[in-house]
Amino acid sequence: MSVLFPSGPVGAMVIGGESVVGTGEEIRSADPRTGAALDPGYPAASAGHLERACALAEQAFPVFRATTAEQRAGFLERIADLLEERRDLLVERAHTETALPAARLTGEVGRTSGQLRLFAAELRAGTWQGARIDPAQPSRGPLPRADIRQRRIPLGPVAVFGASNFPLAFSTAGGDTASALAAGCPVVVKAHQAHLGTAELVARTIAAAAADTGMPQGVFSQLVGNGTEVGARLVGDRRIRAVGFTGSRKGGLAIAATAAARPVPIPVYAEMSSINPVLLLPAALASRGAELGAAFAGSLTLGAGQFCTNPGLVLAVEGPGLAAFISAAADAVAADAGATMLTMDIAGHYAAAGDALAARDGVDELARGGRPGSSACGRARLLTVDGARFAADPRLQAEVFGATSLLVRCADTSELTAAVETLEGQLTATVHADEADHSLAAELLPLLEERAGRILFDGWPTGVEVGHAMVHGGPFPATTDPRSTSVGTLAIERFLRPVAYQDVPTALLPAEVRDENPLGVWRRLDGEPSRDALAVDSAD
Amino acid sequence: MSVLFPSGPVGAMVIGGESVVGTGEEIRSADPRTGAALDPGYPAASAGHLERACALAEQAFPVFRATTAEQRAGFLERIADLLEERRDLLVERAHTETALPAARLTGEVGRTSGQLRLFAAELRAGTWQGARIDPAQPSRGPLPRADIRQRRIPLGPVAVFGASNFPLAFSTAGGDTASALAAGCPVVVKAHQAHLGTAELVARTIAAAAADTGMPQGVFSQLVGNGTEVGARLVGDRRIRAVGFTGSRKGGLAIAATAAARPVPIPVYAEMSSINPVLLLPAALASRGAELGAAFAGSLTLGAGQFCTNPGLVLAVEGPGLAAFISAAADAVAADAGATMLTMDIAGHYAAAGDALAARDGVDELARGGRPGSSACGRARLLTVDGARFAADPRLQAEVFGATSLLVRCADTSELTAAVETLEGQLTATVHADEADHSLAAELLPLLEERAGRILFDGWPTGVEVGHAMVHGGPFPATTDPRSTSVGTLAIERFLRPVAYQDVPTALLPAEVRDENPLGVWRRLDGEPSRDALAVDSAD
Known part of the structure; x- marks a missing residue:
């Protein structure tokens, strides 16, 4: 079957540049508004399909890594061009599969193509190679120094698992794929089962771009599978040399365990779980409590709260402005109409996790939003607990993926500090501080640095800029590897390793x-x- | 007890700047020439000692990481100065404990202090911070861009396990400790039980330097323990955030498993096992077979073969010069007087591993050296096998730590290539090539890059330069993390992670x-x- 771009998805995988229909159990994505299964059906990959995708990736690797940075930049830009050409089709299909608004998805196409172009620019900038030269010193005593040079080379084929909540920017052609391809690593994607049609359209786009730019056949494949079997086999395959994953803590930990148990263990970059604490310092709260409450609720309910960086935890000190914050936030949450979530499973987990959090000792509900008339219904929710209780109950840090947040009322700043000290690793930590708060902020900053990948002031954590300085990562359980980021140009380093050349x-x-x-x-x-x-x- | 430098070791650990005698089972190092246990005895650390070392490291971390790069450089240089002042005492004790020649140990003191000074220079060079700034773009559409900045911060307290074969350069004040301290990470060393006295003298030196330069109390500790218990508890301690290890594959894998099973997993940098293939290409062999044979034997038997980079495997194509290579190498091995190995255990493992290799189907012995009259006797040994057998038997790649090497005779260059394709990950790969071999070398180079951390031409892998471009690392099982090096300035990156600052x-x-x-x-x-x-x- 040709990879020529069809008018819509046909139920196929992409293996080594070819469109291939699986032979396993058929799976389908669903319209989350109605729960109705969508056409086409996707028969899952057989063991033979997985074998072929990995074998082709292995064959492609020496050819692909020998391409110049300029050639790979051209490949990434061609993917970006084709994604933009096909924007309307992508947005339409993604909207049907995820219920995310068309405007948001249109922006996400731009974010995805922009990310590919940024990696193309990074390839040309000539820093990612990490080149170093220590010239020979033939007359050094007691022994002459050899000529030693260093550069980075790619690790090998990379397995990518896309995210439910970004069907484009963190999925088939998302940041993991873009940075792995930039590094010179072939990619094998396991398509996300919540947006199989979008995944197929994007995979065909990558395959077309690979053909247009003369990349080797196995540089990209995408497999379909139900549950965890295909994914686990992919991570365990000897030809896969690294894994990029965005999803749940359970999923990320399972992949990390599979990777660690291989005869040859491999790095896993899993972005998993974060509740993104927001600290409201006293002067900021006193001067603009109501304004902060309304803005917080906006960040909380954006996209039904389905962001890794959603503000799931607010830490504030009792005092002037807190009542105004609570009142404004609670009003906005109560007024929220609710939204259709990405899948019925996600909506079910969201409701259950929120109920579990609300049922913990000392937790009260401040507000609850409306219930949309869809199958995968998500209602915004604001809970509260006091600081002593929070510090004593680690289960209050469980992530609720969606628009639920827990406001922790601390008696004083030392209780606030104690609460911060109990925090697990996070993608982000946000501080709202007026100038009078700066000495307190300076004390808190080192604690936040040790617990988060990104620290932001006087803003909201949702919205992750794609640039050179961004870190979208952080200590466990935010990720399995705090030394890296999955967004921004530094992400390319995840898929490289140094090699030294002595007297070559x-x-x-x-x-x-x-x-x-x-x-x-x-x-x-x-x-x-x-x-x-x-x-x-x-x-x- | 004061940390004032004594005239010799007294049987103590160092915990947070203080000299502390353990309360557990007493262990002793031995003179490998006689097997006699050496004074003083070292009572092992109790659980309380380990707790105190880790608690002090945790307390020291925020203070230590807030020191300036200049202050940490001064600390490293003070360690280097004091090690040099105490050179004679260190060499004398290390010689007694390891049987390594005094000249070699004198050089190793210089290597150790030079390494500390190199990290001091790296701290001042101002590249390790990985600083990045993406300035705000307030007028960008559709959304303004925030100001985002990035730097690297240290991971936290690091556990270090020293190596038997480098009692100074890869042990208490070795590369792992130097790079971790440079990064701003407090260090807790588990002393190597084969050189407890040397470890104590060096630990006291670090403690004295820390006091002299005003470093926090818990910046450095060293614990003593028998077997694996203290080490496993250290790796499992929640306050330890990374591990540096140099030693056996079994030891490295055990540490990696312990680290992966923690509630919060941590990175492990274990340098483990490598047989360091040496490829003799046809024209080089034809033009200088005998010369290569003699030089190879020199590299093989240097230091009783007790180097991670010892050439344990030689791959050659049948043809002109191979007979001369074999003859010269076999003569030199047979004439080798043998040497006392580092410990009786190591000598025992060496003999057993060599016998196991020699007993594999198709393996013949070409030469065996003399037997020294010491307790921990190591005899050089040269074995051979044909290329087809080598490619078919993965157990022929088992590391024999010591002066044993296996010469693989390949029928032709395609058998040589096939043998290279079967190789596990390596620290080094060496190519001997004349100009007429360069087209073959160009074909082999990508295969070697995928399998080794350092590729060298027309030299020998023993001798690892400490500089900016060095890579002493490589794919599994050479290390547990091919993205890093344990020698050279790049080693500092193992203990750092990026943090982004948005609108701070x-x-x-x-x-x-x-x-x-x-x-x-x-x-x-x-x-x-x-x-x-x-x-x-x-x-x-």
């Missing part, structure tokens, strides 16, 4: 570490960053 | 990401490397 003849050296610096990349010459050629007199 | 008020920003760049560090400004201040017109 010039003709055999990779271009990025040759004396004359033909690629014009940034290098550390004897430790000093430079784009210069290596001076001849320091070569041996 | 200037007064609260870390110095390395302030507009004016007061520390003069390298930063990426909107992606472009620079040491400049941020231009005012791009700030918001």
Whole structure:
């Protein structure tokens, strides 16, 4: 079957550039507004399909990693162009599968193509290679120093598991795929079963871009499977060398355990669970409590609260402005009409997790929003507890994926500090502070740095900028690997490793570490960053 | 008890700057020449000692990580100065405990102090912070861009397990400790039981340097324990945030399993097992077979073969020069007098592992060296097998720690390539190639890159330069984490993680990401490397 872009999804996977219909149990995505199963059906991948996708990825790897950064940049840009050309079709299908508003999905196409273009620019910027040269010192005593050069190379084929809540930007052509392809790693995606049609359309787009730009056949595949079987087999496959995952704590931990139990363990970059604490410091609360309450409720209910960075926890000190904050937030939550969530399963988990949180000792409900008339109904909810109780009950930190948040009322700033000290790892930590709060903020900042990947002031954590300085990551359980980010250009480093070349003849050296610096990349010459050629007199 | 440097070891640990005698079972190192247990005895750490070391490390962390790079550089340099002052005492004790020659140990003191000074220089160079600034774009549409800045911060207290074969450079004050301290991480060392006295002298030296430079009390501790109990409890302690280990595959895997099973898993940097293949290409072999054979035997038997980078595998193609290589290598191995190994256990494992390798089907012995008259006797040994058998029997890749190597005779270059394709991950891969071999070398190079952390031409893998471009690491089982190195300045990155700051008020920003760049560090400004201040017109 050709990969020519169809008018809509046909129920196929993509394996090595070809459209392939599975032979296993058929699965379908559903319209979350009605619960109705959608056409087409997707027969799952057989063991043979998985074998073929991994074998092709392995074959593609040496060819793909030998492409130039410019060639891979062209591939990423071609994907971006084609996604934009097909925007309307993508938005229509994603809207049917996820109930996310068309305007949001239109923006998400732009975010996805923009992310691909940013990695194309990063490939050209010439820093990701991590090039270093320590020239030989033939006359050094007691022993001469050899010529040693370093660059980064890609790890190998990467398995990617997309997210339910970003059918485009964190899924088939999302940040994990973009950064792995940029690094020179072939990608095998396990399609998210909540948006199989969107996944198929995007996978075909990647395959078309690969063909257009002459990339090797196995550079990209996408498999379909129900439950965890195909995914677990993919993570366990010897040819897969790293995993990118965005989803639940349970799912991420299962993948990490599978990866650690392999004969050859591999890195897993799982972005899992975060409640994104928001700290309201006393002066800010006193000066703008009501305003903060309304803005908080806006961030909480945005997109039915279905963001990894949703503010699920608010920590505030009793005092002037807190009543106004509560009143404004509770009013806004109560007035919220509710929204259709991504799937009926997610809506069910959301309601159950919220009920479990509300049932903990000392937790009271401040407000509850409306119930939309859809199958996968999500109602906003604001709960509260006091600071002493919060610090004593770790289960109050359980993530409720959706528009539920817990307001912790601390008796004083030392109770606030104690609450912060109990926090698990987070993607974000937000501080609202007026100038009079800055000395308290300065005390809290180191505690927040140790617990979060991104710290923001006087804003809201939802909305993750895609740039060079972004960190979308953080200590466990926010992710399985706090040394990385899944958004922004630093994400490419997840899929690279350093290699040193000692006294390798010039003709055999990779271009990025040759004396004359033909690629014009940034290098550390004897430790000093430079784009210069290596001076001849320091070569041996 | 004071940490004032004694005339010799007294049987103590170091906990938070104080000399503390354990209360558990007493253990002793032994003189490997005689097997005689050495004074003093070392009572092992109790659970309370471990608790205190970890609690002090946790308390020290916020203080230590807030020190300036200049202050930490001064601390590292003070350790280096004191190690050099105490060189004779260290060499004498280490010689007694390891039987390594005094000249080698004298060099190792210099390597250890040089490594500390290199990390001091790296701290001052201002690249390790990984600073990035994406300035705000208040007028960007459809949404303004926030100001986002990034730097790296240390992970937290690090547990370090030293190596038997480098009692100084890879032990108490070795590369793991130096890079962790440079990063701002307190260190808790589990002393190696084969050189407890050396470990004590070095630990006291670090404690004295910490006191001299005003470092917090818990910045460094060293515990003593028999077997695996203290080490496993240390890796499992909630306050430990990363582990550095150099040793056996079994030990490294046990530590990695313990770390992965924690409620909060942590990164483990274990350098474990490598047989360091040496490829002899046809033209090089034909032109200088005998010379290569003699030089190979020199590298094999250096230090009784007790290097992670010892050449335990030689791959050669049948043809002109191979007979001369074999003859020269076998003569040199047969003439080798043998050497006392580091411990009786290591000597026992060496003999048993060599016998197991020699007993595999198709393996023949080419030469065996002399037997020294010591308790921990190590005899050099050269074995051989044909290429087809090698490719078919993975157990021929088992590491034999010591001066045993296996020469694989390949019928042709395609059998050589097939043998390379079967190789596990390695620290190093060496190629001997004349110009006429370069096209074959170019074909092999990508295969070697995928299997090794360092590739060297026309030299020998023993001898690991400490510099900016070095990689002492590699794919599993060479290490548990191929994205890193345990030698060279890149090693600092193992103990750091990125944090992003969004719209954080200037007064609260870390110095390395302030507009004016007061520390003069390298930063990426909107992606472009620079040491400049941020231009005012791009700030918001």
